[in-house]
Amino acid sequence: MLEKFSGKIYFYCDPKKGVPEGEKLQHLLICLAEGFRVLGIPFFSNVNYWKESPEKEEYLFRHHRDITPDDCSIVVLSNSWFSPLHSLPENLFHPKRKYITAYLDANDGDSTYSEKPEFRQFDFIFKNHFNRKLNYGGKNFYPWPFGLTNRIIRELDEVPIFPDKKRHLLINFRHWKAGHPVRNLTCRQLIPRIENILQIDNYLDSPDNHPLDPYHYLHWLQTGGRHYPNYYQRLKDSAACAGFGGFFVPPWPRDPSSLMSRGGKAVLNKLKLKTNTIVQWDSWRFWESLAAGCATFHVDFDKYGLALPLMPTNWKHYIGIDLDNVQETVDRIANDPGILERISTEGRIWALQHYSPVPTALRFLETISQNL
Numbered sequence: 399m400l401e402k403f404s405g406k407i408y409f410y411c412d413p414k415k416g417v418p419e420g421e422k423l424q425h426l427l428i429c430l431a432e433g434f435r436v437l438g439i440p441f442f443s444n445v446n447y448w449k450e451s452p453e454k455e456e457y458l459f460r461h462h463r464d465i466t467p468d469d470c471s472i473v474v475l476s477n478s479w480f481s482p483l484h485s486l487p488e489n490l491f492h493p494k495r496k497y498i499t500a501y502l503d504a505n506d507g508d509s510t511y512s513e514k515p516e517f518r519q520f521d522f523i524f525k526n527h528f529n530r531k532l533n534y535g536g537k538n539f540y541p542w543p544f545g546l547t548n549r550i551i552r553e554l555d556e557v558p559i560f561p562d563k564k565r566h567l568l569i570n571f572r573h574w575k576a577g578h579p580v581r582n583l584t585c586r587q588l589i590p591r592i593e594n595i596l597q598i599d600n601y602l603d604s605p606d607n608h609p610l611d612p613y614h615y616l617h618w619l620q621t622g623g624r625h626y627p628n629y630y631q632r633l634k635d636s637a638a639c640a641g642f643g644g645f646f647v648p649p650w651p652r653d654p655s656s657l658m659s660r661g662g663k664a665v666l667n668k669l670k671l672k673t674n675t676i677v678q679w680d681s682w683r684f685w686e687s688l689a690a691g692c693a694t695f696h697v698d699f700d701k702y703g704l705a706l707p708l709m710p711t712n713w714k715h716y717i718g719i720d721l722d723n724v725q726e727t728v729d730r731i732a733n734d735p736g737i738l739e740r741i742s743t744e745g746r747i748w749a750l751q752h753y754s755p756v757p758t759a760l761r762f763l764e765t766i767s768q769n770l
Contacts, residue, residue, distance in 0.1 A: 405471025407441035412478040426502040428547045433759025452612035472498045477505040491519050526680050531703035533652040541705040545753040553630040557691040560739040567596040568636040579667050580644040591728045639692040641684030644676040676702045688749035693738040715745040
């Protein structure tokens, strides 16, 4: 696709005013744009977005008033546009358009598919939290990751060798006990069993304790308080990290946007019950942990239907827990002293090789090229 692609990309970045910067974070778009820049593919935006230096007014996304979507080959936007206060860009799907429309869906919920009929007009829908057991209602859905941006990679560029790491399991969730039931259940079952092998580190940085360095403060603002140098240092120093997230949903109906499915999800959450199907499972912690050279814990992707464009291998790139037999995971770690180091090394290589900006941008273009 790269050899054939000679067009331009147009991004609609979020122009909403009056909301915190963190709610505007366009992580998926940033991953793509950083990859396109390295590949030499020109891209434009409806606004200037993602300031890269506190010293200069330089942005990753730049608005050129003479460039419109009709001058480009692909038009990209994300789920930030689907809100009660925000309609789609005017004439996005006009009948004379020659560009391809791509929607990057990082939405935590699935009601968009039923509440926004225009959603289905997109040529390609790249979906976070994809579950292969579910039916999203169209052949234009493709699994997509949070992945890694240059900001994250920069903080985790140099990591200690594994023997120098602290034998800690880092649990660093902003939303835990009042948040994701998969986190709650997994940690509740795992922590008492693994404390004799790994010390638990569940310290959270205060959202009011922002970094003072100008570069880090800029990204703390732009990410809505998700950028903490202290956290990244603790991550690099830790042998393992938890990347759990998500909600259990009933296996039927397979349409996650249906009222019955969403009602079943609420009932399972209230009663603290589990199933073998999980939604809203992707997280920054998962990718940050891999890039930091931690042995990364999540649920077993295959068992629970978690899907990525290129799948990781359980017990090679990450530790995927079977919630019906958590003790098996603990026993395997206890009986193989070198397993955490092997997984930490292979997981870091895998994540940087396949989910940093350039391979992400290439995969985006290849998916479009192969499915037109």
